[in-house]
Amino acid sequence: MKLVAREIDLGSRSPTVLLNTADATELGVHQLDRVQIEHDGRLSIGIVEFTEELVDPGTLGVTRRLGHLVGSVDVIPAPQPTAVHYIKKKLDDVELEKHELQRIVLDIKQDRLSDVELGAYVTATYTNGLSLAETMHLAECMADVGDAIQWDDAVVADKHSIGGVAGNRVTPIVVSIVAAAGLKIPKTSSRAVTSPAGTADTMEVLCDVAFSLEEIKQIVTETNGCLVWGGSVNLSPVDDKIIRAETPLSIDPPGQIIASVLSKKKSAGSTHIVVDIPYGEGAKVESLAAARELAQDFKRVGDHLGMTIECTITRGSQPIGRGVGPILEARDVLDTLAGDGPEELRLKSLRLADILLESCGCESEAAEILDSGRALAKFREIVAAQGGNPDVTADDLVPGRHELLVAADRDGVVTHVDNRLVSDVARRAGAPKDKGAGITLHCRVGDEIHTDDPLFTVHAESKDKLADAERLVGQSETVRVRSRDEALVERV
Amino acid sequence: MKLVAREIDLGSRSPTVLLNTADATELGVHQLDRVQIEHDGRLSIGIVEFTEELVDPGTLGVTRRLGHLVGSVDVIPAPQPTAVHYIKKKLDDVELEKHELQRIVLDIKQDRLSDVELGAYVTATYTNGLSLAETMHLAECMADVGDAIQWDDAVVADKHSIGGVAGNRVTPIVVSIVAAAGLKIPKTSSRAVTSPAGTADTMEVLCDVAFSLEEIKQIVTETNGCLVWGGSVNLSPVDDKIIRAETPLSIDPPGQIIASVLSKKKSAGSTHIVVDIPYGEGAKVESLAAARELAQDFKRVGDHLGMTIECTITRGSQPIGRGVGPILEARDVLDTLAGDGPEELRLKSLRLADILLESCGCESEAAEILDSGRALAKFREIVAAQGGNPDVTADDLVPGRHELLVAADRDGVVTHVDNRLVSDVARRAGAPKDKGAGITLHCRVGDEIHTDDPLFTVHAESKDKLADAERLVGQSETVRVRSRDEALVERV
Incomplete structure (x- = not known):
């Protein structure tokens, strides 16, 4: 089908092309199908999305990635990439060969898969797992597509x-x-x-x-x-692209x-x-x-x-x-x-x-x-x-000047210091953007504690962020202190 | 985080928002995380994508769907929608309750899920299957979110x-x-x-x-x-949205x-x-x-x-x-x-x-x-x-005037008429867009055939499309004719 291509700012990394629904029907393509686009004797592949509004019949909207496609193009349906067949295979719980994983890795690297397909890949590796052989191949293929450093040393x-x-x-x-x-x-x-x-x-x-x-x-x-x-x-x-989907x-x-x-x-x-x-x-x-x-x-x-x-x-x-x-x-x-x-x-x-x-x-x-x-x-x-001051000492590094000391409200033993909550409170206080923001812990699990003993201090560079952090501290139990018998037996 | 929102033509149905990577890091959000956007006292939810180029730090790019967000907005991280928890549950092969399927159906209807999440949903229902109870609930929920017709009749x-x-x-x-x-x-x-x-x-x-x-x-x-x-x-x-992902x-x-x-x-x-x-x-x-x-x-x-x-x-x-x-x-x-x-x-x-x-x-x-x-x-x-001519007869309907008669090249029995190839040839000839294009079949499986007997006729409205169809006919075997013994035993 002859169409006129024009760039449309889609903010998409994959080679998305927008077809008016009428043209898509004539071409006989579904959404997320591939089309082959010929322009000046060169072939490109696009992933189809439909639109009724963004492009008119006769026009092919292309992302920046395909921005070299301007003017008259010839569009025909193209087969699904082989990576999608392999993802389907993994969905059906068949172990993948090295060359199949290689294909998937390469297509992910080049953003050739749609998000639906990428979602299916990570889901399949999750529900059906990766065998040891698959993991080995995958690690190898993922390394192969990246840059590498060479060392002369035998041991690094x-x-x-x-x-x-x-x-x-x-x-x-x-x-x-x-x-x-x-x-x-x-x-x-x-x-x-x-x-x-x-x-x-x-x-x-x-x-x-x-x-x-x-x-x-x-x-x-x-x-x-x-x-x-x-x-x-x-x-x-x-790696980043897989983590984005996971x-x-x-x-x-x-x-x-x-x-x-x-x-x-x-x-x-x-x-x-x-x-x-x-x-x-x-x-x-x-x-x-x-x-x-x-x-x-x-x-x-x-x-x-x-x-x-x-x-x-x-x-x-x-x-x-x-x-x-x-x-x-x-x-x-x-x-x-x-x-x-x-x-x-x-x-x-x-x-x-x-x-x-x-x-x-x-x-x-x-x-x-x-x-x-x-x-x-x-x-x-x-x-x-790395361009820093080698003579720096701990005393040169000043934590945020706004502080909140959180103290124990009872006698007892520290039974839990919650990693997640410690992180959340420190983030509310401004970390990692505000370098001086965070938490100083004054106790560890097992420590004996008396009422009013300091548990931790929150540091912030701004008053507002300290107030944010304080709200979260008030709503949750970052450090759990229990009486000796409660520490041993929790009644539910 | 205070940002300035501006519309950016993303061609996306879901509420995607583009954040500069620097702002995203400060907010502490991953790609595809949700953010809550406050504007004039109203709250909206956006799905995050990162960009280094399309928007500058301090700017929030919003799709047409969120086009009402113009100017100063306040953005904070928001939790994943509950539908995503339920999809995760299904990934872990736990049967979903009705209210959980309802949430997923509603979020799909309102395009609240990213394509990765939608891909995970269809993948999970494929690898782990839907139980009879889940199928019942799903059918009910899918009907509930659609328009409905009421009839007075007891039987429709x-x-x-x-x-x-x-x-x-x-x-x-x-x-x-x-x-x-x-x-x-x-x-x-x-x-x-x-x-x-x-x-x-x-x-x-x-x-x-x-x-x-x-x-x-x-x-x-x-x-x-x-x-x-x-x-x-x-x-x-x-339905259409699920089929798009499947x-x-x-x-x-x-x-x-x-x-x-x-x-x-x-x-x-x-x-x-x-x-x-x-x-x-x-x-x-x-x-x-x-x-x-x-x-x-x-x-x-x-x-x-x-x-x-x-x-x-x-x-x-x-x-x-x-x-x-x-x-x-x-x-x-x-x-x-x-x-x-x-x-x-x-x-x-x-x-x-x-x-x-x-x-x-x-x-x-x-x-x-x-x-x-x-x-x-x-x-x-x-x-x-339905606004048509009630007196129409078959003779009023004229197939495409360009025709190709395909005849048998041997004596034998029809062993197969390939649905897929019949469809593909008819489409190449111009169907369904060219209403007169298609195929007339002259034989069925089991028919005894002599050399030069007509097998099928291809009709097209244009010479070019007939030539397209002819090429496919030449490359494939739409109607398979075999000698009596070949029809019984295929040697591999």
Whole structure:
């Protein structure tokens, strides 16, 4: 069918084309069918949407992506992309071959699938699961379509956490220890989306975090380590697109987690990785058994990709560390490196660092490296290489000046510190945008508490945001204190 | 967060809003999350997409649907709609309650779900299936959100076919017989999308087919019947939206078919319905067992909705009738009503009409009504009521003047007439847009054939389209002729 193409601002990443319903009927295409568009001897594929108003009969509306199609075009129905057949196959619970997953990954990367099809893909991998073989293939394919860093070293260390625990800023400490031990560790981290701080947000308090692959390579060559934001490089471009479709449905199938994490590590050129899997009430993985299974699968898929994976299963039912929020966490990190941080943050960092060092064939001397000040010196080196002030101290980092001290209203024992609520209150207070906003925790589960003892302090940079946070504190129970017998037995 | 809203032409039915990535990070929302937008004291909900280019920080791009939002707005994160929780529940294979399906249906109707969520819904109903109870609730909810027709009559007849068989234009004949027997039968039909003619396309050769509910009521009150296009009324508005998401994935779960069909019949006020389920190679239902199961479920769901359902399971592996295409099928209908049509079309129509008449408590006198000319008279009455010429005869309807006769290239037996290929060739020839385009079949499966015997004729209104159709005929085997032994045993 001869049509006249014109660009229409659809804000869509996929190659959507708008057909007037009358033209669509004549062409014999359904909504979301593909059409082949010929223009100046070149062929493009479009995904059809109908409209009665936005374009008239005879006109083809094209998104910016197809913006080169201007003027006379010839449109005919095209077959569904093969990726859709493979998604259908997965829907029918048939195990996918590597080349089939490759096709799906490639089509997702190039935004060739409609959202309905993408929704079907993530749903199918959730309801029918991904086999170990599928997970291996998927990780490989996802790495293949991303950029990669090459290292001359035989051993390149790395670290990842499944996340979901407030505070828990072990990464800068682990990276500093491992880099100080002489190993390369090119660590990329995320920014917070629904949490009050990602490692990238925390590091941004001290230095730049957005670098190109070239720059990352140079920083690591200079210092052995880096602590940068993964979002400015393109190690696994398909990952974000899959997560976009999974998030609204709150699905996060284990096979997809493994493929996402390991594809990025593979592209980063890492060979030995410690993966931290926090588990427990409110964490991403709720049971020990599920955590162990996930750990085994991580190791197997890593094996397949030629990487050595060590997993740590850690208690994730309450925050780790004292501070929650970019500046407060950066202070904890600096304090710990200086030998004066919260005990659990120090212990967890040392344990993870030792496991990673051992895995890489080094001695497990994390405590020595930390206590001797070598880790702190290495951290300052990395901060400097990333354009920050290497002489910064915890005292230079000032939390928001508006404060709210929340105290216990009874005697008893702390039975729960809610990760989710700690995060929500810190976000209401302004984190991660307001770097000084967040929470300082004054207690941990098991602590004996008397009426009026401080439980936590909320910090904010603005009075309004502190009031917002205070409202949420009033409506919920961030820190649960119960009498000794209530702590043991809850009557329902 | 205070933003300035401006309309941006997104061509999206759902309430999409575009946020600059920087603003989205500050708000703490993912793509496809919901935000609540306050404007002049009124609250709206938007589905978030990110952009780096289309809107600047500080601006909220809104689709036409939210076009009333202009100027200063206040945006905060909003929870996912409850429908998404229920979709997640179905993904986890938990049976949904009626109020949960109701929420999903309502949100689909109002385009409140993103395409990813809609894709997850249809995928979940496909992989996990819909229970009988869910199907009943779904049919009821889908009917409830549509417009409805009220009749004073205790018995209102209706007819539906699952489709997928070329030709098969029994509907106008059944409706004419049943209406002539004194029963009301308000029949709405579809137009072709991938087939060469729907009943609505065929009737449009003779009269108008697009009417409002009021007009339909008047036509049926006058004549007892109607043969109109369902697309111009709003009997089950959710149906089209679900089909839009199912089609690209080629999924069509039985529970969803039943809910779609019966919700429309319920809204049309029908009480007694005959549902034709063609089965066999190339039909929508491939096995007799599956057809029987579908029939039982249709009857049970009908029962629940207070409707009496009779199902017919018919052989659907080859076309029914002689003509395929709007004019050619209209000729078959007029010929059959005049006592001179293709034998199988006559037999199938009579059988369906008798079953429907019996079900409604009338005598099964379809043959008598047809042979006496009363059905033809009734058909003419309906054509007149729908603004057509009641005196039309088959000879007035002229097929496309460009013809291609396809003859047998060997002696043998017809072993297969391919529904799909018959449809494709007829469409290439111009059907349904070119009313005179299509195919006349000269043989049926089992017919003994000699070399050069005519198999079928392709009709087209333009030479170019005939050439298109001829190419497809040359590349494929629309009618399969085999020697007697080949017909019995195919060597692979």
